[in-house]
Amino acid sequence: MSIRHGLLALLSGGPRYGYQLRVEFEASTGATWPLNIGQVYTTLSRLERDGLVAPGGADEQGRAVYTITEAGREELERWFSTPVAQTDRPRDELAIKIAMAVAGDVDVAEVIQTQRVATMRALQELTRAKRAATAGLARRLVLDAQIFKAEAEQRWLDHCEAVSKEKTS
Amino acid sequence: MTVVSLRDVTREHGEVRALGGVSLDVSAGELVAVMGPSGSGKSTLLNVAGGLDRPTSGTVTIEGEDLAAVKDLAALRRTSVGYVFQDLNLIPSLTAAENVMLPRELDGVRTGRARDEALAVLAEVGAAEVADRFPEELSGGQRQRVAIARALTGERRLLLADEPTGALDTATGDEILQLLRTRCDEGAAVLLVTHEPRYAGWADRVIYLRDGRIVESGAVRMESAR
Amino acid sequence: MSAFRAALRISRRDALRAKGRTALIMVMIGLPVLVITAMFTGSATTNVTMREKLGSVLGAADARIVTRPFRTRVEQNPDGTGIGQPSAKRRERPWTPGEIGALLPGRLLRYQANVVEARLADGFDRVDVMEADLRDPMTGGMRRLVEGRFATAPGEVTVSPELVDRGVRIGDTITVWRPDRTVRVVGVAEHPNRPGVLEMVALPEGLLPHQNDGNDSGWLIDTAAPVQWSDVRRLNKAGLAVQSRAVIESSDAVSSGPMDMHRLVQVGVSVLLVVTETVLLAGPAFAVGLRRRRRELAVIAAQGASARQLKAIVLADGLVLGGAAALLGGRSGSAPGC
Numbered sequence: 001m002s003i004r005h006g007l008l009a010l011l012s013g014g015p016r017y018g019y020q021l022r023v024e025f026e027a028s029t030g031a032t033w034p035l036n037i038g039q040v041y042t043t044l045s046r047l048e049r050d051g052l053v054a055p056g057g058a059d060e061q062g063r064a065v066y067t068i069t070e071a072g073r074e075e076l077e078r079w080f081s082t083p084v085a086q087t088d089r090p091r092d093e094l095a096i097k098i099a100m101a102v103a104g105d106v107d108v109a110e111v112i113q114t115q116r117v118a119t120m121r122a123l124q125e126l127t128r129a130k131r132a133a134t135a136g137l138a139r140r141l142v143l144d145a146q147i148f149k150a151e152a153e154q155r156w157l158d159h160c161e162a163v164s165k166e167k168t169s
Numbered sequence: 170m171t172v173v174s175l176r177d178v179t180r181e182h183g184e185v186r187a188l189g190g191v192s193l194d195v196s197a198g199e200l201v202a203v204m205g206p207s208g209s210g211k212s213t214l215l216n217v218a219g220g221l222d223r224p225t226s227g228t229v230t231i232e233g234e235d236l237a238a239v240k241d242l243a244a245l246r247r248t249s250v251g252y253v254f255q256d257l258n259l260i261p262s263l264t265a266a267e268n269v270m271l272p273r274e275l276d277g278v279r280t281g282r283a284r285d286e287a288l289a290v291l292a293e294v295g296a297a298e299v300a301d302r303f304p305e306e307l308s309g310g311q312r313q314r315v316a317i318a319r320a321l322t323g324e325r326r327l328l329l330a331d332e333p334t335g336a337l338d339t340a341t342g343d344e345i346l347q348l349l350r351t352r353c354d355e356g357a358a359v360l361l362v363t364h365e366p367r368y369a370g371w372a373d374r375v376i377y378l379r380d381g382r383i384v385e386s387g388a389v390r391m392e393s394a395r
Numbered sequence: 396m397s398a399f400r401a402a403l404r405i406s407r408r409d410a411l412r413a414k415g416r417t418a419l420i421m422v423m424i425g426l427p428v429l430v431i432t433a434m435f436t437g438s439a440t441t442n443v444t445m446r447e448k449l450g451s452v453l454g455a456a457d458a459r460i461v462t463r464p465f466r467t468r469v470e471q472n473p474d475g476t477g478i479g480q481p482s483a484k485r486r487e488r489p490w491t492p493g494e495i496g497a498l499l500p501g502r503l504l505r506y507q508a509n510v511v512e513a514r515l516a517d518g519f520d521r522v523d524v525m526e527a528d529l530r531d532p533m534t535g536g537m538r539r540l541v542e543g544r545f546a547t548a549p550g551e552v553t554v555s556p557e558l559v560d561r562g563v564r565i566g567d568t569i570t571v572w573r574p575d576r577t578v579r580v581v582g583v584a585e586h587p588n589r590p591g592v593l594e595m596v597a598l599p600e601g602l603l604p605h606q607n608d609g610n611d612s613g614w615l616i617d618t619a620a621p622v623q624w625s626d627v628r629r630l631n632k633a634g635l636a637v638q639s640r641a642v643i644e645s646s647d648a649v650s651s652g653p654m655d656m657h658r659l660v661q662v663g664v665s666v667l668l669v670v671t672e673t674v675l676l677a678g679p680a681f682a683v684g685l686r687r688r689r690r691e692l693a694v695i696a697a698q699g700a701s702a703r704q705l706k707a708i709v710l711a712d713g714l715v716l717g718g719a720a721a722l723l724g725g726r727s728g729s730a731p732g733c
Binding site: 123126 | 371372
């Protein structure tokens with residue numbers, strides 16, 4: 001998954017130690033995907049095992065520093081040049097839920113409305129976070145990505161409602 | 170403080186019921202988004218709330234004044250309510266500054282003073298540098314900024330926006346919402362009709378209209394972070 | 396007040412933006428105005444020249460006696476226009492100075508006039524010919540000698556300055572076609588109120604053949620007393636038309652009378668027609684503009700314009716366009732008169 005590639009991307013900017021990687025990762029993606037330090041070290045040791053990063057000794061305060069290897073750069077380049085396939089994403093729980101609701105004996109409109117209220121609340125929170133995020137283009141764009149996704153979901157819900165209304169009337 | 174208040178408002182166009190008993194309050198500093206499928210009565214709601222249209226029944230109160238008792242709705246629009254539409258907002262034969270001056274001039278304010286006021290508001294919305302350009306020389310975003318400036322001249326505190334982002338790309342649309350949001354935070358009351366959830370996300374409160382009725386309002390209400 | 400200023404500003408800018416519509420309305424309003432003004436200017440100037448051209452027609456004479464083809468009773472206006480005469484069997488014998496003298500005593504001076512084809516540097520052209528002995532003091536004021544001398548013998552002519560511009564010089568000969576003659580230029584003489592006319596002046600029958608009665612020929616007469624309207628009527632009865640200095644100069648005789656009343660009615664009717672035409676044409680032109688502006692008016696209304704202010708904006712449109720068109724039409728209509 002992308003934590004591997006996220007760390008590789010950060011290391012491509014220069015050698016870093018574990019805690020630094022965690023801070024920088026969160027700074028650029030927003031607090032969207034919180035990362036604990038354990039995950040960072042586990043990932044780093046796997047990257048080291050695969051030969052993508054190499055331990056680069058310690059800095060003056062004695063913290064273990066990692067650098068990206070040539071193989072690591074190649075892997076990073078490959079990642080950036082490969083588009084994300086639709087099938088790589090986890091199964092969409094909401095779509096399954098609505099499908100089941102339509103097939104079964106459930107008030108679809110109610111399910112849709114409940115979801116819509118929740119999605120709108122998420123959208124409002126994301127917007128508020130975006131307004132607060134004055135610095136950092138990377139962070140803003142990550143937030144925008146989520147706003148667009150939420151919006152798409154909202155539109156899809158509108159669509160579901162319109163179509164199911166047509167069917168029943 | 171409530172700037173505009175609707176109580177059991179209905180509006181019928183002949184046999185068609187555009188609004189069926191809508192109650193709604195918008196306070197100073199509040200941004201309320203109205204969503205709903207086309208034909209759900211969004212624009213009618215906006216027109217009734219701003220005195221462009223009179224309700225068939227129910228009451229509309231703007232800054233404590235019952236619209237049913239107001240004879241000169243035009244004067245009310247000049248002094249209390251600002252409108253921003255999707256497009257064709259600005260008068261093509263007037264420069265940006267002259268467009269902003271217009272409501273003040275219609276209100277009898279001297280031309281020189283109206284111009285000073287217009288330039289000040291244009292600066293506030295970040296459009297000072299386009300003051301002397303004609304609308305066709307402006308980008309869509311700049312046009313909406315000028316339209317918002319015009320809606321705000323003369324201490325008007327109620328701003329009604331009907332799909333103000335309709336013709337804009339999403340980045341520019343966000344800028345316009347940012348601007349509306351800022352005006353709100355400075356004390357204006359904004360009622361925004363939009364069909365795009367991403368812009369509704371900027372609101373303090375989102376209202377869903379369906380067949381002239383509010384189907385959801387309270388549930389989407391957010392506790393203000395401020 | 397500032398609201399109306401704003402209205403005028405919108406109208407002015409719209410007029411400049413929609414150039415096609417503006418031009419259309421300007422033409423629709425301006426053209427009739429132009430026609431009216433031109434008509435008034437025209438009639439005003441012709442009224443003046445009636446008296447102004449006395450000098451060129453009569454010189455210093457008291458009257459001009461114009462022969463007619465018949466000797467039946469002549470009907471004419473006091474100023475010598477509108478001449479009519481019932482036809483009859485043509486008389487073989489032409490008027491003689493003696494016969495005229497019996498009707499109206501005075502000194503007579505023969506004149507005749509026609510148009511000939513003259514060969515100029517760039518080909519044949521139509522040239523007016525006036526024949527009278529300009530050395531006679533009775534002709535004083537008919538033509539002004541610019542250069543050289545007046546004709547003193549048959550075959551000599553003076554030419555108008557326009558002919559000089561066309562390449563004719565003193566000492567040149569000009570070949571005339573119909574009658575086929577060659578004349579010699581001895582001077583340049585200017586017509587007092589027809590600048591630009593192509594004209595030659597010769598002695599009577601010094602260029603033209605003898606012209607019969609009724610063929611733009613007759614006499615100037617110098618009488619002891621001014622020729623009165625009663626004298627004119629007397630000569631009319633005998634079959635002669637008269638242009639009398641005294642009658643024409645007394646403005647009452649010129650400006651009143653049944654013919655002028657008739658003319659007034661004519662002018663009135665034309666003005667009415669033109670005004671009606673303007674209303675019929677300009678109305679739709681404005682309406683077309685208004686339909687296109689409905690959206691704009693709606694936006695202005697949303698900004699708080701009252702119904703009265705919206706009307707003011709439409710009115711401002713008419714004021715700007717109509718005013719400009721009327722001014723333009725009026726100016727160009729009166730231009731030829733200045």
